[in-house]
Amino acid sequence: MIAGSLAAGYVLEACQQPANKASLAHEAALSNEMDRMEEEKLYNKKLLLETFFTPDEMATITILADIIIPRDEKSGSASEAKVPEFIEFIVKDMPEHQVAMRGGLRWLNLQSIRLFNESFKNLNQDQQLQLIDEIAYPLKLKPAYAQGASFFSLIRNLTISGFYTTQEGVKDIGYMGNRPNQWNGVPAEVLKQYNISYTEKELNECISFGENK
Numbered sequence: 001m002i003a004g005s006l007a008a009g010y011v012l013e014a015c016q017q018p019a020n021k022a023s024l025a026h027e028a029a030l031s032n033e034m035d036r037m038e039e040e041k042l043y044n045k046k047l048l049l050e051t052f053f054t055p056d057e058m059a060t061i062t063i064l065a066d067i068i069i070p071r072d073e074k075s076g077s078a079s080e081a082k083v084p085e086f087i088e089f090i091v092k093d094m095p096e097h098q099v100a101m102r103g104g105l106r107w108l109n110l111q112s113i114r115l116f117n118e119s120f121k122n123l124n125q126d127q128q129l130q131l132i133d134e135i136a137y138p139l140k141l142k143p144a145y146a147q148g149a150s151f152f153s154l155i156r157n158l159t160i161s162g163f164y165t166t167q168e169g170v171k172d173i174g175y176m177g178n179r180p181n182q183w184n185g186v187p188a189e190v191l192k193q194y195n196i197s198y199t200e201k202e203l204n205e206c207i208s209f210g211e212n213k
Contacts, residue, residue: 047092057105058084059121061155067132068159075172078163086162087155097154104151111148 036044053061065078065087078084091097108131112120116127123131135141135148136156163169191197 047089050092051088052092052098053088053101056119056121057102058088060105060108060119061087063121063128064132064152064155065159065162067128068156069163074174075168078159081163081166081168083159083162083166087158090158090162097158100151100154104148104154107147107151 062079062084065083069078069081069083071077071080075081087101091101109119111131112118112123112127115131116123118127120128120131132152134145135152138149138153141149164173185198
């Protein structure tokens, strides 16, 4: 989550963009780093200029992210919140995830070919969900799907971390942040329970509410 908070602030646009747009995207991403040390800025810029996943891998990650968090009436999907780009950033920032992610994507494609003679990204939605159902529920897991389940747990965690540190994610949970309000004092039933009451001065000068007045 710490890494998620770091990466989400960049609104990453550049990881899989054409080269002629990359510099503009990098500038936009780095413009939010005013409070970072120069070493951090240079490190993040270096990561943004690198590419880890292939286009096919990114396509699969996008499908998986949107299966995990689809668009609904409250918010956009994971891919609309740039979660695949977040995952690309994280595996470069945290290389210990690289083998698990690439190995998991390869496992998923091999299973897709074994079952349906197509790579995962080329399956129809029903076929994709049929395969995901085999690895998404640890309590129902078949031993043959253990590697896939481990991979899916990782990408699910990354997807959730990425999504809920974006504007879309905040919108989805209904978080409103700090808003001004008016405190109407201790409720009347609580005052009665403890046999206390506000003084006339407190009512006139500090509190304005009808129930206890």
